[in-house]
Amino acid sequence: MIDGLDARILELFTVEPRIGVLEASRRLQVARGTVQARLDRLRETGVIATFAPTVDPAALGFRVTAFAMLDIRQGARESVAAHLSRIPEVLEVHTITGQGDLLCRIVARDNDDLQRVIDDLVGDDDIVRTSTLIALSTVVAPRILPLVASASETAVRTTR
Amino acid sequence: MIDGLDARILELFTVEPRIGVLEASRRLQVARGTVQARLDRLRETGVIATFAPTVDPAALGFRVTAFAMLDIRQGARESVAAHLSRIPEVLEVHTITGQGDLLCRIVARDNDDLQRVIDDLVGDDDIVRTSTLIALSTVVAPRILPLVASASETAVRTTR
DNA sequence: CTCCCGGCTAGACAATCTGCACAGTGATGC
DNA sequence: GCATCACTGTGCAGATTGTCTAGCCGGGAG
Numbered sequence: 001m002i003d004g005l006d007a008r009i010l011e012l013f014t015v016e017p018r019i020g021v022l023e024a025s026r027r028l029q030v031a032r033g034t035v036q037a038r039l040d041r042l043r044e045t046g047v048i049a050t051f052a053p054t055v056d057p058a059a060l061g062f063r064v065t066a067f068a069m070l071d072i073r074q075g076a077r078e079s080v081a082a083h084l085s086r087i088p089e090v091l092e093v094h095t096i097t098g099q100g101d102l103l104c105r106i107v108a109r110d111n112d113d114l115q116r117v118i119d120d121l122v123g124d125d126d127i128v129r130t131s132t133l134i135a136l137s138t139v140v141a142p143r144i145l146p147l148v149a150s151a152s153e154t155a156v157r158t159t160r
Numbered sequence: 161m162i163d164g165l166d167a168r169i170l171e172l173f174t175v176e177p178r179i180g181v182l183e184a185s186r187r188l189q190v191a192r193g194t195v196q197a198r199l200d201r202l203r204e205t206g207v208i209a210t211f212a213p214t215v216d217p218a219a220l221g222f223r224v225t226a227f228a229m230l231d232i233r234q235g236a237r238e239s240v241a242a243h244l245s246r247i248p249e250v251l252e253v254h255t256i257t258g259q260g261d262l263l264c265r266i267v268a269r270d271n272d273d274l275q276r277v278i279d280d281l282v283g284d285d286d287i288v289r290t291s292t293l294i295a296l297s298t299v300v301a302p303r304i305l306p307l308v309a310s311a312s313e314t315a316v317r318t319t320r
Numbered sequence: 321c322t323c324c325c326g327g328c329t330a331g332a333c334a335a336t337c338t339g340c341a342c343a344g345t346g347a348t349g350c
Numbered sequence: 351g352c353a354t355c356a357c358t359g360t361g362c363a364g365a366t367t368g369t370c371t372a373g374c375c376g377g378g379a380g
Contacts, residue, residue: 001221010215017211022366031329036368046219051177051211055170055304059206060311061161067256067263081299088306093299096227103227103293104300107307131258139241139253139262144215146248147267151220182337191358196339 002047005030007152009038010048011145062089062107064114065135068121069100076126077101083124089117100131162207165190167312169198170208171305222249222267224274225295228281229260236286237261243284249277260291 002010005028012024021039025032042048057065072080077095084090084104093104104121108114114134122130162170165188172184181199185192202208217225232240237255244250244264253264264281268274274294282290 010213014210014212014215017213020366032367033330033369034328037327042213046216048213049216049219050174050214052174052214053170053177053208054210054212054214055174055308056206056209057304057307059209060307061314062307062311065254067254077299085300088310090300091304091307092302094225094295095297095299096293096295098291098293100293102299103295105302133256133258133260133263135254135256135263137255139237139255140245140250140264142252144217144251147217147220147222147251148215150248151222180337191360192338193340193359194357197356 001154002042002148002152004152005034006038006042006047007148009035010042010148014145057091057107061109064108064110066106066108066114067133067135068104068106068118069096069131069133070102070104070121070127071129072101073126073128080124080126083126084121087117087120090121161314162202162308162312164312165194166198166202166207167308169195170202170308174305217251217267221269224268224270226266226268226274227293227295228264228266228278229256229291229293230262230264230281230287231289232261233286233288240284240286243286244281247277247280250281 008028009024012019012027019027021035022032025035028035039048070080080102081093084093084102087106089106089108091105091107093102095101096103106114106117106121108117111134114132118130118132121127168188169184172179172187179187181195182192185195188195199208230240240262241253244253244262247266249266249268251265251267253262255261256263266274266277266281268277271294274292278290278292281287
């Protein structure tokens with residue numbers, strides 16, 4: 001797992017991504033090699049999935065976010081998955097328990113455009129029912145640092 | 161909006177984040193200054209929200225993802241939001257239309273741990289009802305490139 | 321109690337990249 | 351025709367990266 005230094009590195013690079021390894025080592029009061037080694041390890045273990053820039057759909061003009069729950073015909077998951085992956089506005093899809101079989105996160109330019117996207121979505125005959133939830137506002141913006149902090153504290157407890 | 165070159169820049173940095181401006185300019189067959197200027201503009205306009213590394217909760221040991229829909233007492237949104245933001249396993253929360261008032265994305269170490277997280281969640285008296293959907297598998301992994309491509313194509317159409 | 325090993329520090333090197341600047345050029349809009 | 355804007359190609363100084371080295375330290379193994 002990760003320790004406190006890992007957590008501080010992740011936090012620093014999350015808050016100031018352009019900082020660089022050298023400056024990070026200065027801020028954290030550790031040797032550059034240490035930061036470099038930690039970063040390499042975080043990459044290898046998959047904790048850092050990628051350094052790719054985060055793109056904001058809203059800034060691209062897709063200001064509406066919605067979640068669609070789809071009921072699909074038995075055994076049609078593969079074909080529906082293929083169908084969904086062809087729609088750019090579909091950002092992610094999960095198989096879920098409970099009512100509905102698939103949960104999709106989708107975006108659209110506006111409410112009218114959302115209708116178009118949903119029409120695209122349900123254009124697959126294997127989708128038998130849908131319900132859509134429009135995200136009106138973001139109460140807690142996507143975040144990961146609290147979890148990172150939590151994970152590193154657990155590590156300390158475990159170690160001692 | 162963004163054009164084809166912007167899209168190619170975003171794609172390149174998404175696929176190979178460590179590439180650097182210079183190498184990117186070579187790959188894209190444009191001047192370094194151009195890539196630099198485009199990147200600056202994408203940052204300024206918010207298309208690139210951040211260059212922060214993407215942390216994978218699963219690699220931190222939080223292998224279960226779930227979505228919780230909460231019904232909350234009238235006018236208690238503020239206090240519930242504060243409550244939710246204190247729970248590290250709550251990664252994001254949206255206000256939504258339809259049944260339920262809030263949609264939360266949460267993670268946990270395993271199914272038992274999920275129970276603990278949900279108990280934390282509903283520990284607020286202003287939450288009157290919850291339903292939880294466990295994500296069993298990821299059908300379409302979080303992605304943004306198709307949308308970027310789509311947006312840039314639209315721009316071309318608009319420009320011409 | 322002693323030895324070994326992994327992780328950290330501190331320093332050094334060449335190679336590379338970044339930030340910034342500038343003049344020239346082609347396309348666009350007026 | 352003219353001004354504007356974006357892109358090109360280029361240069362430079364300064365900083366950073368990737369990679370190594372050697373020494374130090376604390377914990378775990380035996």
